[in-house]
Amino acid sequence: MFAAPQAVPAAHAGGIGELAHVVIALLIVLGVLLLLATLVRRARGWGQRGPQHLEVLADVPLGAKERAVLLRVGAVQLLVGVAPGRVSALHVLTQPLEPIVPAAGNAAPAVSFQALLRRSLGV
Numbered sequence: 001m002f003a004a005p006q007a008v009p010a011a012h013a014g015g016i017g018e019l020a021h022v023v024i025a026l027l028i029v030l031g032v033l034l035l036l037a038t039l040v041r042r043a044r045g046w047g048q049r050g051p052q053h054l055e056v057l058a059d060v061p062l063g064a065k066e067r068a069v070l071l072r073v074g075a076v077q078l079l080v081g082v083a084p085g086r087v088s089a090l091h092v093l094t095q096p097l098e099p100i101v102p103a104a105g106n107a108a109p110a111v112s113f114q115a116l117l118r119r120s121l122g123v
Contacts, residue, residue, distance in 0.1 A: 057097070070097070
């Protein structure tokens with residue numbers, strides 16, 4: 001019924017080759033996930049058809065989970081408060097605000113994640 005102890009093969013100790021296979025498989029999986037995330041991010045705008053009547057003009061965090069959001073609905077601008085499980089109209093603007101466009105010379109350069117990571121690692 002049971003195998004004799006001498007008939008059971010010895011456990012194979014993993015080597016560098018097996019570790020390399022695991023690392024390569026992990027890198028492939030991470031690459032596929034990054035590719036899918038990029039595709040999903042780009043595909044967000046594909047489903048939008050026709051004129052957009054609702055637009056987010058600005059948002060400001062007020063706390064850990066609360067924000068104030070300025071919306072344009074047609075020709076009307078609304079200031080709403082957004083919290084978990086609740087959206088409240090705070091104010092309807094009688095005169096629409098014009099968006100502030102920063103001057104090209106005054107705009108701070110965008111710092112990429114790669115640059116931040118390299119700076120934190122001291123590379």
